Amino acid sequence: MPELPEVETIIRDLKPSVIGQEIKSLKIFDGSNRLFLKNNLSFFHKYLIGQTIRDINRHGKYIIFCLSSLSNFVVHLRMTGSFTILHTNAPVVPYEKLRINFCTNLSMSLIDIRKFATIDISNDANFLVSKLGPDAISRGFNAKFLQSKFIKRNSSVKSALLDQKIAAGVGNIYADEACWAANINPLSRASLLNLDQIELLCKSIKLVLRESISNRGTTINNYKDVLGNSGYHQTRVAVYGRLDKPCFKCKTKISKIKVVGRATYFCPKCQKN
């Protein structure tokens, strides 16, 4: 499932093929699903046809295509969404949801097995800022900010880290990895962490995310990049998916529990509090 490092890898791969391309036409498949929760097909036609994609940015897990009109085409891949670049006359790909045809012979396709991905248009360049906290690898996400959020947070650290208003882009895998790196129990009350712990956790979040970006993301369930290749970071993962395997620091078997409905892995010895 794409989290921040996977989304970052995807936009880096898309940029050379997509920036500067003018949108000639688009086709949306299986139009009755949630992709159209708020808008219909003619809405997307109106805002996309004739536009040139000027840049591709990211805030947390949201992909932001900046259009020449200054509107933004915003995509969230959720669990199983992925992009691919293909020729305009290529046949429909299984689970294809959206194809954007450029004026060249190239197209950009959104593929999504589980149909959770969302697409939207925004005319407000900052609309995601009010909806999300700072991006987890940006300067705005720092120990001071994290402390200001944690101090009034009664829930577990794990639950807080999954809150996109606190750390935009952190998902289930990297929340666990960061807690392990910082020796923090995912069940600890966020409000009870001391400043040293918060500083270490903040650094750990940035570190695990940056390391994963340099490894082109983690392929554990089904993430694939724009070329359909897996990432490499799954070989570096310390706890996620490593139930009963030895902790890399102390050899204790990794535990698995459920926290706010999410599988959560940790070392019961290294992460006591």
Place this chain on the structure above:
DNA sequence: CTTATTCCCTGATTGC
């Protein structure tokens, strides 16, 4: 305001 739970969806895996 907060925090927890349910739901959406489908392929892979597990259990009997």
Place this chain on the structure above:
DNA sequence: TGCAATCAGGGAATAA
């Protein structure tokens, strides 16, 4: 071997 139950989880909606 076969089929049903479970699991995977981001975020919207809902409940408390």
